[in-house]
Amino acid sequence: MSTIYSTQTVAQRFFAIALVALGLTLVEFVFKGNSAWGADHFDCFDAARCGSRSLSSSAVCLRNRDYTITSTPRNSQVVVLSIHGGAIEPMTSTITQMLTQQYGWSRYDFNAHGTAQCLGQRSNFETLHITAAQFDDPDAIALVNRHLKAISIHGAGDLLRETICVGGRDQAQIQAFIKFIQHHQDKSPYLIQPINAPKSDDKACTALRGIDLLNIVNRNAHRAGLQLELSRSMRQDLVKQTAEAQALRQVVYGAINAAISIQ
Template identity: 30%
Template sequence: MDKYHSMKELQNETIENEDWEIITEDRDSNVTILAIHGGGIEPATTELARVIANDGQFNYFAFNGMRTKENNELHVTSINYDNDIAMDLVKTSESAITIHGCLGEDEIAYIGGKDNLLKERIVEELSQIGIEVKEAPSHMSGTQDNNIVNCTKNGVGVQIELTSSLRKSLFKNNKFNRKSRMDESNWDDKMYDFGQAINSAIN
C-alpha cells in the first residue's frame, strides 16, 4: 500500500531536491517516455527511459527518488499519478510509454497498457534482441483508463515492467545501486539495444 495517495499529497509532505527530483524535457514530440518511479524507487527505470527518449527525441519525464533508503515510500501508483508536469506531457501526446520495475529473478519484460498495436511491435522488437517478453499479469496490466499512461490523446499507452534481474543486466557490473547507475560508462550495450528496440517499435 502506498504511503501517499496522490502525487500532490507526496509533493506537499516531502522536500523537492532532497527526497526527490523531477527531470523533464518537452521536445514538442507526439510521444512521451516516463519513469514515474525513477531514481532509487524502481532503479534503472530512469536511465532506460532517458536512453529511449534521447534516441527518438521524445518528450521525457522522470520522478527520481533521491533518498539513501526508503525510496519505496515515494511510490505513487499509476492510477493516482496526478503530477501536473507528467500529466500535461501525456495529455498532449499520441503515444506514451512508462518504464517500471518489478521483482523477479528471471530476466523478463512484462508488457501492459491499452495500446495493443504498439504493444505488439514492442514484443516483436524486444524478442529480436533476445529479451524475454510476457504479457503483464492482471495486477500490473496497466489497462485502467485512469492509469497515467492511458491519458494520451488516443486514450491508450504502453506500460513496460522490467524484473529486477533484467534491470541489473542493463549495467556492466550487474548492479543497480546509485553509484552503478550514475556512471554512464557502466551502462551495458543491452541498455542501448533496448532503447533502440523501443524506438524501432514506435517508428
C-alpha cells in the same frame, strides 16, 4: 445420545478449527499483499485531489530535497516516463534518460532520493512510490496529454531476469514490441521473454497490466500507452557499459522504438 453428541461436538470443533485456519490464511494473504504491492504511503501527488494525503502537501517529504522532477518537452510525438525513478525502482531514471538521448523523445522523470527526515525507517519505495493510476502530478499529466504516444518504464523486483511484462492499453504497440523481441532474439546476450500482460494469465504479470485509464501512461492524446515492467537484473544489464549490454539495448530499446513507430 452420547455418540450423537460426541459426533456433533467433533464436527463443531472441526468447523471452528477450519474457520480459524481460513482466517489465518486471509490474514497472511493481506499482509503478503501489502508487502508485495504495498498500500502507498501517499494516496496521490496532487493536493487538489487528495489533500493532506498527497505528496505535494507533505511537510516531511520535500521536493528538491527528497525527490526531484524533470519534465523535458521536445519536438516529438513521444514521451517516455519514469514515475518511480531514482531509488524507488532503481535504474528506471537512467533507462528513460538513455531513451530520450537516443531517440529525441520528451521525458518525465520522478527521481526519489529521500532523506532520513522523509523516510524514517522506510525505504524510498515504501515512502515515495505512488501507483501509476494515482500518479497525478499536474506537470506530468499536462506533458503526457500533449503527446500522441507514451511509454512508461517500471521495475518489478520479483520478475525473472529475462521476463518483461508488456502492458498498457495500446495492444498494437504491445504486439509490435513482442514481435520485435521475438524476431531479434539471436542478437540478445540471453533469451528475453516478453509477456502480453493484459491478455496473459501468467501470474508474474497479473498485477502489472497497466490498463487503468487513469494510469499516467494512458493519459496521452489517444488514451492508450505502453508500459514495460523490467526485472532488476535486466535493468542492471541495460545500463552497463559492456558489449553484451549494448547488444541487449539494441534489442530492447529497438523494440520500444518499433512499438511506438507503428501508425
